[in-house]
Amino acid sequence: SQQGEEDPQALSIQEGENATMNCSYKTSINNLQWYRQNSGRGLVHLILIRSNEREKHSGRLRVTLDTSKKSSSLLITASRAADTASYFCATGLIQGAQKLVFGQGTRLTINP
């Protein structure tokens, strides 16, 4: 099974609402990162949160990390049509050498 699994697989909300996506993982991590991918494009890094941090903010983005539950959430407040994209979490495993492990992603659609 996947190291990082996002939930839900797809989310559709109205513009202006908040969007919450979750990521669960199975083994201990050094850090967890969130990326965004617009259709047919490369991924763009959003936030990196380290294992000793519990919450980070960047603009309208808020990421939380609960290492006891092995889970993270990404909150996008006051969503905009331009936020429509796929969102991926990626984990840097303690035993993971020089790489990240990406989840399958959440497809977010913001309806105008």
Add this chain to the structure above:
Amino acid sequence: SQTIHQWPATLVQPVGSPLSLECTVEGTSNPNLYWYRQAAGRGLQLLFYSVGIGQISSEVPQNLSASRPQDRQFILSSKKLLLSDSGFYLCAWSTGKQETQYFGPGTRLLVL
């Protein structure tokens, strides 16, 4: 500033033909380099990564190979393409172990 280039953007190749995808990074030295493949609507599968010239780690045994002939050049190759090699290929770089990865625009490969 750092930039990453991938080419071609789109490629249609017959089964059994060779493949060469190139990725180059500008504005940084001794980056970690990564090749990923993404099936439609799915997450990223790490294929290869490199921490230095001539150093290649393979993640998934398959029909593909990678080479790093220069510090900022990463090449993905195949001698004979299979139908299952179709997908979206992404190159990425980072400054070090499990740090933020910066992605190229991707190459969409269709094997017919």
